[in-house]
Amino acid sequence: MRYIDDTVIMKRMKTRLNKNRGWKALFFTGTLFALLCLVILLVRIVSQGFGYLDWDFLTNFASRFPERAGIKAALIGSIYMMSIVAPVSIILGVATAIYLEEYAKKNKLSDFIRMNISNLAGVPSIVFGLLGLTIFVRSLALGKSLLAAGFTMSLLILPVIIVAAQEAIRAVPQEQREASYGMGATKWQTITRVVLPAAIPGILTGSILALSRAIGETAPLVVIGIPVILQFLPDSPFSEFTALPMQIYDWAKRPQEEFLYVASAGIIILMIFLVIMNSIAVFIRNKFQKRY
């Protein structure tokens, strides 16, 4: 006897297909909603800020008058800050990931450390700001300097980089390590010649995405007390500076309506920055990713 009855199958066919269509419509609506929000945001920002976007905007310092206000100090400040954040966070993050994945023994302690690093990635940025204020600004007496802000931002994105690097390292097939160990290679030789070359695309992609988060973060800078109106460029890692999100925040809260448009212009600059960095990440991922 047959257990599967064709008439029952045909009867249920229509409901099954409708259910499938229903779920598809729901998921599509979800995607559409996100896209719509993005489009509204972009249209608003660009229509408001485009008028203020010119060469002077890039080369002027901040000003009381909206038409003379520029973003030079913030733009250069952000670039300087990132040149501290990038090496510090990537070197520390990759080193930690290598230790946890390749050297650390799997036991309760290392599991605890792994779990906490993942949790740290979810800690609100303002908490990292308070940490930076206590350690770098006050205890190490770095003041409201580029270094203090750079270190704070590095701490903020460190967990993200560690987790991304761990994932990338874990994705390297075990057989590749075995091949290397099987010829008498040390752990270090195996890491530098087999594991890292295969993991670097993933590590870089994760790092760049983390760095683009650091560019846009405001809360830690507010807590540290980074100034907003600066008429000079920082001349050393110990000097004061201001950054793009701080500048935008300051413009957005001013009473004059024109400053809102100036803020929009600032946001456009910030977004161009982010798009460039994310494109680099996508490019690296597509170009260098190896398939086994």
Next chain:
Amino acid sequence: MVKTMIKNENTMKNIVQSSQNVGEESIIINDQNKNTVFGTKNFNLWYGDHHALRDINLDIKENDVTAIIGPSGCGKSTYIKALNRMVELVPIVKTNGVINYRDRNIFEAQYEVEELRTKVGMVFQKPNPFPKSIYDNIAYGPRIHGIKNKKVLDEIVEKSLRGAAIWDEVKDRLNQNAYGLSGGQQQRICIARCLAIEPDVILMDEPTSALDPISTLKVEELVQELKDNYSIIIVTHNMQQAARISDKTAFFLNGEVVEFDNTDKIFSTPTDQRTEDYISGRFG
């Protein structure tokens, strides 16, 4: 199916004949002249609570092809991976007993595992070349041992590829990625990569199980050529393969060595009933 059985029968006949021709005595005399490469004494291994190898005692001789056969899960792969301490990559492994490589216990605290693995090369079940050029794959071993001279490396690469009988197929594309090769070629690249560190012993963990019959044949022929210069230990669950290429065969079952003897003896007149059941296909 029928064909293989006929072939099988022929192999068996050949084996029986050869064992009659050679005779027991000559083999024993032959053995006494050969040095022991791996001496295993009362060796036990656990994966956590699972007792995977029980009181293994085996003496593996120089320039022999030693086949290790047995059903899945009998511990044959575990044993071969113990010989170059590859089992230590699994964190829960515990061992006791002795495995001597050239009369020195490899589990001695002062024995550096890197030193052992330079002498004892390994070819894995699944071809695992690096995602690098063919040249860089072969030069990997010499490079990690500090050879930088381009001329020396060139010579090692050519010698190793010739040794693995793949030089003619790849000599014009040494700079291409090894992933572009077929599975069988990749496995011979892996053998060449292993030869490049000039090992004393080559461990092969089911080297042909992922290959088609023609590639398998090439690897088997290669093993025959290599045995003049290397001691080879090969794990296989293809009994015909063990019969074709090995001098000695060890039959593993449930983590124990049931029988270890000359291959022709094992396949013609095994002592143990379980061996006979296994090689005649009654289980496994």
